[in-house]
Amino acid sequence: MASISKQKRAAKKGDSKASSGTATPTTNGSTTSNGHGAVTQNGNKDQLVANLEAELRELDVSAEFRTSTGVLTSHPLSQDLKIYNFSVSFYGAELLTDTNLELNAGNRYGLIGLNGSGKSALLSVLGRREVDIPRGLDIFHLHREMAPVDKTALQCVVEVDEERMELEREAEELAHSTDDEAQAHLMDIYERLDELGADTAETRAAQILHGLGFTKQMQATKVKDFSGGWRMRVSLARALYLKPAILLLDEPTNHLDLDACVWLEEELKTYKRILVVVSHSQDFMNGVCSHIIHLHDKKLKVFGGNYDSFVKTRSEQLENQLKQYKWEQDQISHMKDYIARFGHGSAKLARQAQSKEKTLAKMVQGGLTEQVVKDKLTTFAFPDPGTIPPPVIMVQKVSFRYDDTKPYIYTDLEFGIDLDSRIALVGPNGAGKSTLLKLLVNELMPTDGMIRKHPHVRIGRYHQHLQDMLDVNLSPVDFMMKTFPDIKEVEVMRRIIGQYGLTGRQQTCPIKQLSDGQRCRVVFAWLAYQNPHLLLLDEPTNHLDMETIDALADALNDFTGGIILVSHDFRLINQVAEEIWICEHQKVTKWTGGIQKYKEHLRNKISKERALEAAKAEALLAAKSNTKSAASVVKGSTAPLKSSSAPIKNGKK
Numbered sequence: 001m002a003s004i005s006k007q008k009r010a011a012k013k014g015d016s017k018a019s020s021g022t023a024t025p026t027t028n029g030s031t032t033s034n035g036h037g038a039v040t041q042n043g044n045k046d047q048l049v050a051n052l053e054a055e056l057r058e059l060d061v062s063a064e065f066r067t068s069t070g071v072l073t074s075h076p077l078s079q080d081l082k083i084y085n086f087s088v089s090f091y092g093a094e095l096l097t098d099t100n101l102e103l104n105a106g107n108r109y110g111l112i113g114l115n116g117s118g119k120s121a122l123l124s125v126l127g128r129r130e131v132d133i134p135r136g137l138d139i140f141h142l143h144r145e146m147a148p149v150d151k152t153a154l155q156c157v158v159e160v161d162e163e164r165m166e167l168e169r170e171a172e173e174l175a176h177s178t179d180d181e182a183q184a185h186l187m188d189i190y191e192r193l194d195e196l197g198a199d200t201a202e203t204r205a206a207q208i209l210h211g212l213g214f215t216k217q218m219q220a221t222k223v224k225d226f227s228g229g230w231r232m233r234v235s236l237a238r239a240l241y242l243k244p245a246i247l248l249l250d251e252p253t254n255h256l257d258l259d260a261c262v263w264l265e266e267e268l269k270t271y272k273r274i275l276v277v278v279s280h281s282q283d284f285m286n287g288v289c290s291h292i293i294h295l296h297d298k299k300l301k302v303f304g305g306n307y308d309s310f311v312k313t314r315s316e317q318l319e320n321q322l323k324q325y326k327w328e329q330d331q332i333s334h335m336k337d338y339i340a341r342f343g344h345g346s347a348k349l350a351r352q353a354q355s356k357e358k359t360l361a362k363m364v365q366g367g368l369t370e371q372v373v374k375d376k377l378t379t380f381a382f383p384d385p386g387t388i389p390p391p392v393i394m395v396q397k398v399s400f401r402y403d404d405t406k407p408y409i410y411t412d413l414e415f416g417i418d419l420d421s422r423i424a425l426v427g428p429n430g431a432g433k434s435t436l437l438k439l440l441v442n443e444l445m446p447t448d449g450m451i452r453k454h455p456h457v458r459i460g461r462y463h464q465h466l467q468d469m470l471d472v473n474l475s476p477v478d479f480m481m482k483t484f485p486d487i488k489e490v491e492v493m494r495r496i497i498g499q500y501g502l503t504g505r506q507q508t509c510p511i512k513q514l515s516d517g518q519r520c521r522v523v524f525a526w527l528a529y530q531n532p533h534l535l536l537l538d539e540p541t542n543h544l545d546m547e548t549i550d551a552l553a554d555a556l557n558d559f560t561g562g563i564i565l566v567s568h569d570f571r572l573i574n575q576v577a578e579e580i581w582i583c584e585h586q587k588v589t590k591w592t593g594g595i596q597k598y599k600e601h602l603r604n605k606i607s608k609e610r611a612l613e614a615a616k617a618e619a620l621l622a623a624k625s626n627t628k629s630a631a632s633v634v635k636g637s638t639a640p641l642k643s644s645s646a647p648i649k650n651g652k653k
Helices: 004-020 042-059 061-065 119-127 153-158 162-174 180-196 198-211 228-242 258-268 282-288 307-342 347-366 433-440 464-469 476-483 490-498 516-528 546-558 570-576 595-625
Strands: 066-072 081-090 093-103 108-112 139-142 246-250 274-278 291-296 299-304 393-400 410-417 422-426 448-453 459-462 534-538 562-566 579-584 587-591
Touching: 066 119, 081 119, 093 119, 093 299, 108 119, 108 282, 108 307, 119 139, 119 246, 119 274, 139 228, 153 198, 153 228, 198 228, 198 258, 228 246, 228 258, 258 282, 258 595, 274 282, 282 307, 282 570, 291 307, 299 307, 307 347, 393 433, 410 433, 410 587, 422 433, 422 570, 422 595, 433 534, 433 562, 459 516, 464 516, 476 490, 476 516, 490 516, 516 546, 546 570, 562 570, 570 595
Parallel strands: 108 274, 108 291, 139 246, 246 274, 422 562, 422 579, 459 534, 534 562
Antiparallel strands: 066 081, 081 093, 291 299, 393 410, 393 448, 579 587
């Protein structure tokens, strides 16, 4: 059934065409570009932009310690962004120095670099427009969760499109007017609302939320009742719904399960505008990115292709650079030796020496190849905990629910864990993966059944909230020495921390000046020093760069204890896990294939769901085309246009 607002638009358009044959251009407003070409008032649009910028300034307190400069070189009306001589510093430390940034519409960029190199700072500079960016390019920067507001998840997503909301408010006002000029402007608004898909706003928002793991009941739940991880998903849904000219995503997979990661990968791989994403997942980067921006040595360099292509291309470039450097150094050494030996010899030899001296000067003046400086290798280490006889942990007939009013998360679990266990827990959010880890460390107690443990077993659990225990005003060295007072010598502690990739000033500056990834390394140092027999790792890759994740994988493979891993990083699971356990439907079951086979299973499931959604959408369009005659029934109606964000009941708004 066509919506009432759609029927009214059809009726109004019919009247307009009957009288003039074409829609009259707007005369009481102006066409402005915000990446959509909206028909709206200049003042209203500018106010929306100003409000957004004010909100960002209020939220991003770190901007107080950041300075940014750059020269905009792209045309103000272009959908591309080019900034030359781009520099960014934070707490006085240079992150970018006189580099160039070029983002072209239709490209999907993966921004990579070591922890602390400035990736998040770069996104923040762009998102807050700390350098000159045309107002015609609207930007959405995903970097924090949705505020705990008193609106539902669905409402928060639908209402993010401020252009559509403003147009609908304006249309309601103009619908009561009989003035020809106002009616002409109303026709332009209706045309723009059609372009924005106003009648399908809630449907599109609901589809995005569903893809990110929200059930219908959760979509109708107030955002204030969600955890931070789910509020981050609401923010991500808002970004995907809006489809801005520049979409900036900082670790978008951090709070997602594997199902949602696969869905997001499928969603972003066809993004038509500018996408810049920071992600520690090589698998995700390979599936999404058309280009890679490498932040290295305070410069930005763009490579075509996905992450695997970047690794291959850069390896070849470094190999060629090394060969060229060695050849040049050999030539220079040979010429200097010749000049030194024969520069004061016979006239003929002296002339040859002078010739070589000129050749050498030209080589230097033309620019010599820089020496290849290898990236610092990050290392992790988990000490040998020693052996204890099995069974280490026995789970016997365990059932669990949080209280008598809640459904069971698990029923009748039976399994064992030993020092040779290498297990990855997978399954949708809410199925109980983190809950199971909490049960194993007695943070939660079984509702029924029993968990038996070896009396001498030491268990270390890593989870994303461990960073909260850090005293950010202390340095990593001071924090560790305060936590483990048995170590008296600073140099001993510095060697311990150095095993986790923190060196020099990173060990002695306040933790608040470290990046999230560097703070994670402090937590790993704290965890490893406790020498656990079993490592329970709940999303350990959040905020780590790719090189650090590889170092973590190597350390886990060398670890002689047991491992239970919860991660959305397919590559890490593939590197470490020997068994895949699925947590779902109150049970824990073993998956018979590897993690890539499981990903293909998820992709096929998503493909079927998308096909079903497409079929439903096609049927809806067919139904609407059969009700076009309904527009004549309401022709001439002047009732106010109802907002497309009103609740849907029985197919009507």
